[in-house]
Amino acid sequence: MTEGPLLKPILLFAIPLALSNILQLLFNAADMVVVGRFSGSHALAAVGSTSSLINLFTNLFLGFSVGVNVLYAHYTGAGDKKSKKETMDTALFMSVVCGILLSVFSLMFSKAMLVKMGTPDEVLDMAVLYLRIYFLGMPAMLFYNFGSSILRAAGDTRRPLIFLTIAGIINVILNLFFVIVCRLSVAGVALASVISQTASALLLLRCMTGFGEDIRFTLSDLHLSRNKAIRIMKIGIPAGLQGMLFSISNVLIQSSVNSLGSQVMAANAASSSLEGFVYIAMNAVSQTCISFVSQNHGANKPERVIKTVKICLALTTVTGLVVGGLVNIFGVPLLSVYIADEAVIAIGLLRLRYLCLPDFLCGTMETMGQSVRGLGYSLAPMAVTLTGACLLRIIWIFTVFSSVHTLESLYISYPISWAVTTLAHLICFRIYFRKAFVSL
DSSP states (O other), rough: OOSSSSSSHHHHHHHHHHHHHHHHHHHHHHHHHHHHHOOOOHHHHHHHTTHHHHHHHHHHHHHHHHHHHHHOOOOOOOOOHHHHHHHHHHHHHHHHHHHHHHHHHHHHHHHHHHHHOOOOOOHHHHHOOOOOOOOHGGHHHHHHHHHHHHHHHHTOOOOHHHHHHHHHHHHHHHIIIIOOOOOOHHHHHHHHHHHHHHHHHHHHHHTTSSTTTTTOOOOOGOOOOOHHHHHHHHHHHHHHHHHHHEEEEEHHHOOOHHHHHHHHHHHHHHHHHHHHHHHHHHHHHHHHHHHHHHHHTTTOOOOOOOOOOOOHHHHHHHHHHHHHHHHTTHHHHHHHHHHHOHHHHHHHHHHHHHHTTGGGHHHHHHHHHHHHHHOOHHHHHHHIIIIIIIIIHHHHHHIIHHHHHHHHHHHHHHHHHHHHHHHHHHHHHHHHHHHHOOOO
8 A cells, every 4th residue: 555556556455345335235235125025115114214223323333443444554554563453452342342332222222213203103113123133233243344444454355345245145045035934024134134244243253363463363352452442532433423423414314204204215215225335336435545545644655645535536436427327327127126116216216316426426525534534633524524414414404495395305405515525625634634744
């Protein structure tokens, strides 16, 4: 990451990462496809209505994995092996503890949260059941995400891809078995997700116990280094709070969607799943950006930081336009994979039209925010995203959407907020780039 040409290594890093992220997204997509085709639109609406809550609960802790990535990559660039090992041991300890806390919290409060969101009675019980079972897999999910952040920071995106490929195959097979053969509906797809997440975590654990001198790990190494935990949280808490509060705006949007009925809920669930694939493809570039920026910041190479950001912005824009355009063109057959109801498909096309074509703006927003985090500053991108995306959307819901109560008026808030936030992140990067390299 710190020597030679940049475009090729960025692509070699980003492509396996994109495939890994797509496979992870397929966990939830497979759930929705199977219940939508074999259990009906109510089951699809139930699973889809939980996605914003899942993101809300997990994003705070997944923000810590951003802190792990930045810290480990920085020590890699600086050649500090002792600090790398302490960072790894602390990160994996935190993942287990946070996963257990998250599982307990979900079991206690999932029904109250779904009721508060206005989830219709006909899908409420199924949504609660899905959410409670799904969150039993949180310790495994967080262990995998923290561990894969360490591998990515070390330059390895191939092994996480292999592990997720195996877990994805397990997930699909178990989905079909539990739903079609055992007729467990939403409970079956939730169980399949938990088992497949556990499989990916065990594969990663096996990898890290014998991977190499720098990141060799044993269960007896699990401990908390106070200094490293503070540094992880210094970057991770703002990133996590941003993701969490960002999800609050999405919860409000989901509540607005819920007010329009279960048919609109099913359409929104299917189309947002497709949109997720566009986002994930771009997000791989932004995750690549943070690793390359962090290592080159640690190596004190400002010119490579600038070049990295420019390449990643170009790749994000092209990826968003191409993938988003293809999803729009093939919207009908793609939505038909999730649900056979033509009325639901017609509603789903509306979201694709408003969100997928300008989705590249979301990618540029993410890339610029991650660039600033890669320099070691996390509060500024959090503040910018919360103001430009979250707050703006919340204001929009209570003003424009409340006056013009249509899906179009709701969906247009997304591209507007993305554009505003991207411009603000560009300004922040210029400020913190100077500050980061003057302080070295």
